[in-house]
Amino acid sequence: VTITGGGEPLLYPGLNDFVKVLNRELDIRVGIVTNGTLLNKFENWKDVVWCRISSGDYREMDWDGMSKVMLQEHHVDWAFSYVLSRNPNWKSIAYMVSFANACQVTHVRMVGNLLDAGSASSNMGMVKAFLSRQQIDDSKVIYQDRANYVRGQNKCLISLLKPVVGADGGLYPCCGTQYAKNPPGLDYTEDMRMGWVEDIKIIWDAQQYFDGSQRDKCYYGLYNEILLGMRQRMT
Numbered sequence: 001v002t003i004t005g006g007g008e009p010l011l012y013p014g015l016n017d018f019v020k021v022l023n024r025e026l027d028i029r030v031g032i033v034t035n036g037t038l039l040n041k042f043e044n045w046k047d048v049v050w051c052r053i054s055s056g057d058y059r060e061m062d063w064d065g066m067s068k069v070m071l072q073e074h075h076v077d078w079a080f081s082y083v084l085s086r087n088p089n090w091k092s093i094a095y096m097v098s099f100a101n102a103c104q105v106t107h108v109r110m111v112g113n114l115l116d117a118g119s120a121s122s123n124m125g126m127v128k129a130f131l132s133r134q135q136i137d138d139s140k141v142i143y144q145d146r147a148n149y150v151r152g153q154n155k156c157l158i159s160l161l162k163p164v165v166g167a168d169g170g171l172y173p174c175c176g177t178q179y180a181k182n183p184p185g186l187d188y189t190e191d192m193r194m195g196w197v198e199d200i201k202i203i204w205d206a207q208q209y210f211d212g213s214q215r216d217k218c219y220y221g222l223y224n225e226i227l228l229g230m231r232q233r234m235t
Contacts, residue, residue, distance in 0.1 A: 001022055001028055001029070001030055001031070002030075002031045002032070002033065002162075003015070003018075003019070003030065003031070003032045003033070004032070004033035004175070005033070005164075005175070006166070006167040007167075008034060008035055008037070008038070009032055009033070009034055010032075010034050010037075010038040010039070010041060010042050011038065015042065016042065016043050016044050019032075019044045019047045019048065020044055020047055022047070023044075023047035023048075024047065029049045030047060030048050030049060031048070031049055031050045031051065031052070032048055032050075032051045032052075033051075033052045033053075033054060033081070034051065034052075034053060034054070035053065035054050035055070035059070036053040036054070036055070036061060036062065036066050037062060037065075039051075039065065039066055039069040040065060040068070040069055045069070045073040045076055046073075046075070048073075048076055049076070049077065050076060050077035050078075050079065050106075051076050051077070051078055051079070052078075052079045052080065052081050052109070053066065053078070053079070053080050053081070054080075054081045054083070055080060055081070055082050055083070055092070055096060056082060056083035056084070056085065056113075057083070057084065057085040057087060057088055057089040057092065058085070058089070059092075061092075061096075063095070063099060067099075067103060070103055070104060070105075071103075071104075074104055077106050078103070078104060078105050078106065079105060079106045079107050079108070079109065080096055080100060080105060080107075080108045080109065081108075081109040081111060082096060082108060082109065082110050082111065083111055083112075083113050084110055084111065084112055084113065084123055084124070084127065085113055085116065086116060086123065088123055088126070088127065088130075090130060093110075093127060093130070093131070094130075094131070094134055094136060096108060097131060097136050097137075097138060097140070097141060098136055100140050101136070101137055101140065105140065106140070107140050107141070107142055108140055108141045108142070109142045109144060110124065110127060110141055110142065110143050110144065111144045111145075111146060112124070112144070112145045112146045112147060114146060114176070114179045114184060115179075115184055124143050124145045127141075127143070128141075128143065146219060149217045149218055149219050149221070150217075150218050150221035151213075151215070151216065151217075151218065152180060152212030152213055152214065152215030152216070152217070152218045153212050153213060153218065153221070153224050154211055154212065154213040155209055155224065155228060156173050156174075156209050156210040156211065156212035156218075156220075156224060157209050157223075157224050157227035157228060157231065158173065158174050158220040158223045158224055158227065159173035159174060159194060159209050159210035159212075160203070160204060160207065160209050161223070161227065162174060162175075163194065163200070163203075164177065164188075165197045166188045168188070169196055169197050169198075170188060170193045170194075170195075170196055170197075171193065171194045171195045171196060171197055171199060171200060171203065172188050172192050172193060172194065173192065173194060173210040173212065174220060176217075176218070176219045176220065177192045178192075179217060179219070180192070180212070180215040180216060180217050180218065181215065181216055181217070182216040182217060184217070192210075194208070194210050195208075
């Protein structure tokens with residue numbers, strides 16, 4: 001289970017108990033996506049497998065605070081996700097990648113802003129060139145511009161592999177659902193809802209995948225092709 005979105009997860013007062021139940025009682029591994037400002041407030045890092053810290057060109061980070069938690073909770077796979085805008089903050093980018101190289105960080109995901117993917121995409125090459133000029137090792141950096149997408153597919157099998165439970169309790173096909181329309185939005189909408197979280201076992205047992213054929217943008221096209229091929233081989 002990945003705990004992410006709908007606001008900052010570490011602000012949720014019941015998070016410690018929720019993670020404890022998932023891991024210790026249900027034997028479900030947990031990942032968390034956070035902005036990193038409250039790492040020291042969370043008590044149950046021992047029940048977390050991985051954590052990705054989100055950042056971007058306009059966000060200041062508490063590097064000292066984060067490093068203390070990372071060193072203490074060294075069993076967690078720590079990583080960064082950096083949202084690149086049309087005006088890159090070169091100082092922040094350099095510091096984050098250098099920090100990742102110096103600490104126990106698995107990777108830095110350099111990703112384009114889905115609400116402005118075109119401009120961010122053109123900056124990906126500039127980021128790579130900048131790090132090279134600064135002689136900063138970028139072997140941990142994953143460049144994901146997200147400017148390329150396909151039209152949604154009828155058999156959206158990703159919806160069975162990694163559906164999203166929204167803050168409303170609704171079940172949605174993937175984390176990119178709100179960006180599937182043109183222009184993209186910020187909210188999950190009713191026409192994207194597969195059902196409710198209580199329906200998840202019924203949906204899985206019946207293999208009721210989402211019909212994404214009417215969606216303008218899909219960033220999981222390769223996922224769906226691979227899943228479809230695997231499914232055909234199994235049957």
